[in-house]
Amino acid sequence: MPVVDIHTHVYPPAYHALLSSRSQVPYILQSPETPGQDRLVILPAEDTASTSRGRPIGPEYYDINEKLRFMDAHGIDISVISLANPWLDWLPPSEAASTARLINDDVNATCAQHKGRLFAFGTLPLSGTAEEIVAEVERLGGMDYMRGVIIGTSGLGQGLDDPALDPVWEALQKTQQVVFLHPHYGLPTSLYGPRASEYGHVLPLALGFPLETTIAVTRMLLSGVWDRWQDIKVLIAHSGGTLPFLAGRIESCIEHDGHLKEAGKIEGRRKVWDILKRSVYLDAVIYHDIGLEAAIKASGKERLLFGTDHPFFPPLDEKDGGEWLSVTLNSKAVKAALGSDEDAQKAIMGGNAVDILRLTV
Amino acid sequence: MPVVDIHTHVYPPAYHALLSSRSQVPYILQSPETPGQDRLVILPAEDTASTSRGRPIGPEYYDINEKLRFMDAHGIDISVISLANPWLDWLPPSEAASTARLINDDVNATCAQHKGRLFAFGTLPLSGTAEEIVAEVERLGGMDYMRGVIIGTSGLGQGLDDPALDPVWEALQKTQQVVFLHPHYGLPTSLYGPRASEYGHVLPLALGFPLETTIAVTRMLLSGVWDRWQDIKVLIAHSGGTLPFLAGRIESCIEHDGHLKEAGKIEGRRKVWDILKRSVYLDAVIYHDIGLEAAIKASGKERLLFGTDHPFFPPLDEKDGGEWLSVTLNSKAVKAALGSDEDAQKAIMGGNAVDILRLTV
Numbered sequence: 001m002p003v004v005d006i007h008t009h010v011y012p013p014a015y016h017a018l019l020s021s022r023s024q025v026p027y028i029l030q031s032p033e034t035p036g037q038d039r040l041v042i043l044p045a046e047d048t049a050s051t052s053r054g055r056p057i058g059p060e061y062y063d064i065n066e067k068l069r070f071m072d073a074h075g076i077d078i079s080v081i082s083l084a085n086p087w088l089d090w091l092p093p094s095e096a097a098s099t100a101r102l103i104n105d106d107v108n109a110t111c112a113q114h115k116g117r118l119f120a121f122g123t124l125p126l127s128g129t130a131e132e133i134v135a136e137v138e139r140l141g142g143m144d145y146m147r148g149v150i151i152g153t154s155g156l157g158q159g160l161d162d163p164a165l166d167p168v169w170e171a172l173q174k175t176q177q178v179v180f181l182h183p184h185y186g187l188p189t190s191l192y193g194p195r196a197s198e199y200g201h202v203l204p205l206a207l208g209f210p211l212e213t214t215i216a217v218t219r220m221l222l223s224g225v226w227d228r229w230q231d232i233k234v235l236i237a238h239s240g241g242t243l244p245f246l247a248g249r250i251e252s253c254i255e256h257d258g259h260l261k262e263a264g265k266i267e268g269r270r271k272v273w274d275i276l277k278r279s280v281y282l283d284a285v286i287y288h289d290i291g292l293e294a295a296i297k298a299s300g301k302e303r304l305l306f307g308t309d310h311p312f313f314p315p316l317d318e319k320d321g322g323e324w325l326s327v328t329l330n331s332k333a334v335k336a337a338l339g340s341d342e343d344a345q346k347a348i349m350g351g352n353a354v355d356i357l358r359l360t361v
Numbered sequence: 362m363p364v365v366d367i368h369t370h371v372y373p374p375a376y377h378a379l380l381s382s383r384s385q386v387p388y389i390l391q392s393p394e395t396p397g398q399d400r401l402v403i404l405p406a407e408d409t410a411s412t413s414r415g416r417p418i419g420p421e422y423y424d425i426n427e428k429l430r431f432m433d434a435h436g437i438d439i440s441v442i443s444l445a446n447p448w449l450d451w452l453p454p455s456e457a458a459s460t461a462r463l464i465n466d467d468v469n470a471t472c473a474q475h476k477g478r479l480f481a482f483g484t485l486p487l488s489g490t491a492e493e494i495v496a497e498v499e500r501l502g503g504m505d506y507m508r509g510v511i512i513g514t515s516g517l518g519q520g521l522d523d524p525a526l527d528p529v530w531e532a533l534q535k536t537q538q539v540v541f542l543h544p545h546y547g548l549p550t551s552l553y554g555p556r557a558s559e560y561g562h563v564l565p566l567a568l569g570f571p572l573e574t575t576i577a578v579t580r581m582l583l584s585g586v587w588d589r590w591q592d593i594k595v596l597i598a599h600s601g602g603t604l605p606f607l608a609g610r611i612e613s614c615i616e617h618d619g620h621l622k623e624a625g626k627i628e629g630r631r632k633v634w635d636i637l638k639r640s641v642y643l644d645a646v647i648y649h650d651i652g653l654e655a656a657i658k659a660s661g662k663e664r665l666l667f668g669t670d671h672p673f674f675p676p677l678d679e680k681d682g683g684e685w686l687s688v689t690l691n692s693k694a695v696k697a698a699l700g701s702d703e704d705a706q707k708a709i710m711g712g713n714a715v716d717i718l719r720l721t722v
Contacts, residue, residue: 055619159554188549191576193520199583200620206611207579210603211572215552218568222560238610242571245606248649249599250567252690256674258416259561288609294655313617329613 001346002077004353006180007237007283007307008067009084011040012106016062018099026086028057042086043186043204055201060311064110068117070310074327077350078359081107082121082150084312085184089126089154096125097132104140111145116361121150121180130156130164134171141175147357148178148235153185153216160216161223169229178281178357181216182237183209213241218250226275233356234279235305239286244298247272273298281356283307284348287329289336296337301344305353306334362707363438365714367541368598368644368668369428370445372401373467377423379460387447389418403447404547404565416562421672425471429478431671435688438711439720442468443482443511445673446545450487450515457486458493465501472506477722482511482541491517491525495532502536508718509539509596514546514577521577522584530590539642539718542577543598544570574602579611587636594717595640596666600647605659608633634659642717644668645709648690650697657698662705666714667695 011019019028019040025047029039040061041047041054060066061084071079088100104122111118122140124133140146149172155162160181172179186208189196196203213236220226236243243250250272260266276298285307286292296304313326331349338344353359372380380389380401386408390400401422402408402415421427422445432440444464452460465483472479483501485494501507510533516523521542533540547569550557557564574597581587597604604611611633621627637659646668647653657665674687692710699705714720 159556161554161556187552187572187576191548191573193522193580195520195522195580195584198624199580200618200624202583202611202614202618202621203576203579206607206614207572207576210607210610211548211568211575212552214572214603215548215564215568218564219554219556219560222563223556242575242603242606245603245647245652245655246567246571248647248652248690248694249571250563252648252674252687253563253567256677256687257561257563258677260563261677263559263561286606286609287613290655290658291606291609293658294606294651297651297654313613316617316619316622326613326617329609333609 002350002354003075004078004080004306004350004359005071005076005308005310006080006235006305006353006357007285008079008081008310009312010064010067010081010107011061011084012103012110013062014102014106015083026090029054042084042184044189046201046204060314064114064118067310068114071117074308074323076308078117078119078353080119080121080147080353080357080359081111082180082182083107083123085152085182087123087126087150087152087184089152089184091125091127093127093129096128097136100125100136101139104136104143104146108143108145119145119147119357119359121148121178122146124149124151124168126151126154126156130167133168137168137171137175137177141177147359148180150180150182153181153183153212159219161219161225166228169225169232173229173232176231176233178233178235180235180237181213183212183216183241186212210238210241213237214243214246217241217243221250221272221275224269226279227270230270230279232279233281235281235283237283237285239284239291239295240276240280240282240298243272243276244282244294245291247276247298277303281305284334285309285330287326287333289333292333292337301338301341302347302352304348305356306330306349363711363715364436365439365441365667365711365720366432366437366669366671367441367596367666367714367718368646369440369442369671370673371425371428371442371468372422372445373464373471374423375463375467376444387451390415403445403545405550407562407565421675425475425479428671429475432478435669435684437669439478439480439714441480441482441508441714441718441720442472443541443543444468444484446513446543448484448487448511448513448545450513450545452486452488454488454490457489458497461486461497462500465497465504465507469504469506480506480508480718480720482509482539483507485510485512485529487512487515487517491528494529498529498532498536498538502538508720509541511541511543514542514544514573520580522580522586530586530593534590534593537592537594539594539596541596541598542574544573544577544602547573571599571602574598575604575607578602578604582611582633582636585630587640588631591631591640593640594642596642596644598644598646600645600652600656601637601641601643601659604633604637605643605655606652608637608659638664642666645695646670646691648687648694650694653694653698662699663708663713665709666717667691667710
């Protein structure tokens with residue numbers, strides 16, 4: 001049974017060039033003061049303090065050979081690569097469709113060069129029109145190595161509960177492409193208080209990301225997206241944000257909401273538990289077995305998929321070739337959560353991904 | 362073994378009068394158009410749409426006999442009552458200390474009238490000076506029925522990671538009073554998008570509350586509060602917000618943060634797992650066994666305490682005297698999470714609270 005990493009990002013050369021040409025978030029900072037030490041700044045919260053602006057960016061982000069070396073070092077047989085945030089959300093609308101085609105063709109060609117080892121989630125031109133997005137969804141459906149799409153929480157700019165996205169959900173359901181839902185925007189930095197700059201990137205990364213995801217999925221739930229497209233398949237990053245833990249509270253708050261009751265929205269809806277078990281997949285990128293066990297109980301061991309978040313979270317100390325702590329935390333969590341059920345361990349480490357994403361050449 | 366409810370709120374008459382005299386959040390809306398149907402508006406997010414402004418407020422909020430009837434109907438032997446949010450955070454500083462004394466004396470006297478059935482968490486004059494707060498902490502330590510204090514996440518206005526709170530933590534540790542940490546402020550409504558008004562109160566209550574709590578606790582962690590006061594005892598509302606689920610990610614983000622490493626803040630600190638097991642108690646107000654099991658695994662079955670959140674989340678349909686769904690969801694979760702371990706069930710339903718809060722008269 002192969003080991004498959006379904007949460008692993010790239011900035012292909014064309015995208016790297018785009019970011020390098022910019023001077024506001026998202027951008028790659030090439031400082032004359034630190035030659036050869038480019039820094040990637042993708043979050044507004046990272047762009048405030050010179051000591052912690054962004055993170056170092058090297059070939060591991062854009063040279064696919066670095067990805068393959070990382071896979072070899074960690075026993076990963078197959079990677080399903082995806083463009084890292086912030087994708088193309090920020091592009092001028094007139095450039096969206098053509099850029100998405102360029103990037104997706106580039107990524108697909110890279111996968112073709114490493115047949116059997118690489119598949120990909122495509123990128124959508126979300127700043128373009130719904131027609132352009134749908135066209136790219138359909139085009140991706142015919143590409144050899146594409147197995148779905150990665151999207152953020154912004155949609156067309158108004159969130160994933162925006163009715164203007166209806167044609168996109170329709171196309172995604174029709175083509176049965178897995179939607180890898182991934183955070184990017186986090187939460188307003190004001191929530192982190194006046195001492196946030198002392199805390200490095202911990203608050204936006206550890207909390208902003210999963211909390212953003214949870215809000216996005218719950219807005220989809222409340223707007224009826226999951227009722228109207230019962231056959232969409234959504235892979236939620238970071239084991240669902242916090243959805244498995246909060247699902248009970250979400251359900252209780254709905255059942256006790258007088259406004260929803262008056263609007264006739266409580267009866268007949270799909271419950272979050274049904275969505276977790278029938279419409280959602282969760283990655284196993286949660287770094288501990290306690291959270292992972294909750295995710296498995298919520299969605300079932302056949303719906304969890306191992307991931308690494310490479311090339312993010314590199315070790316601070318170790319040299320190239322060593323094992324990454326961020327990877328071993330996740331693989332150990334799978335072992336710890338499933339005890340002696342080795343079949344289930346293998347399924348989460350790769351078998352589920354092979355089945356769900358049809359990872360055969 | 363008694364059944365104890367440690368998450369149950371009151372607006373004593375003196376506090377009810379205060380809110381009724383106001384016309385901005387927090388306030389009680391007495392509309393001439395709906396006589397006898399006062400509405401309680403405590404969240405800014407609830408104050409925007411006339412159809413869902415606040416919630417009905419009746420005697421269950423301020424008449425202690427309603428609390429006792431509720432306890433009898435649900436087999437609750439002892440309640441540890443606390444002022445509901447937003448407590449006294451919003452008071453003009455000059456009125457804070459005297460109002461806190463008034464409210465705390467009132468609540469303590471109510472407990473004395475129902476000896477053995479009622480204990481309480483006191484309220485702090487957080488808009489006052491640190492000296493006034495410390496004085497009230499010490500005064501509460503000598504009151505017969507007070508067993509700790511309830512606080513929100515704002516602190517003196519700058520969050521719980523504010524160094525200006527140091528004397529308060531010191532006093533709380535010295536007097537060994539349990540700090541019931543409870544959310545109120547939620548998240549900015551902009552995060553809920555342009556269609557939030559269609560979703561009733563679900564997003565601020567189901568997500569805003571626990572996410573606010575998680576951010577507050579993590580800020581305490583990153584600022585070293587838990588390192589400097591290793592013997593404070595903090596009871597975190599709603600099973601820790603989302604802390605048990607996200608603890609692994611928080612730890613991983615800290616271990617991978619270059620800024621924290623350079624600042625020498627990674628080594629020697631207490632890990633979140635240690636804090637969850639030695640400094641924290643969690644209520645069992647999470648409405649499902651999946652989340653509750655994660656909470657139990659994170660903190661231990663001897664640190665979980667049953668609660669109801671009464672009088673919030675009343676049934677939408679049932680008449681007085683019936684069982685509240687919000688209560689049975691929580692008691693069923695305790696049974697489901699602990700399977701056949703009846704001793705642990707009884708401990709969470711009451712025994713732990715008796716031990717930890719010394720609930721004897």
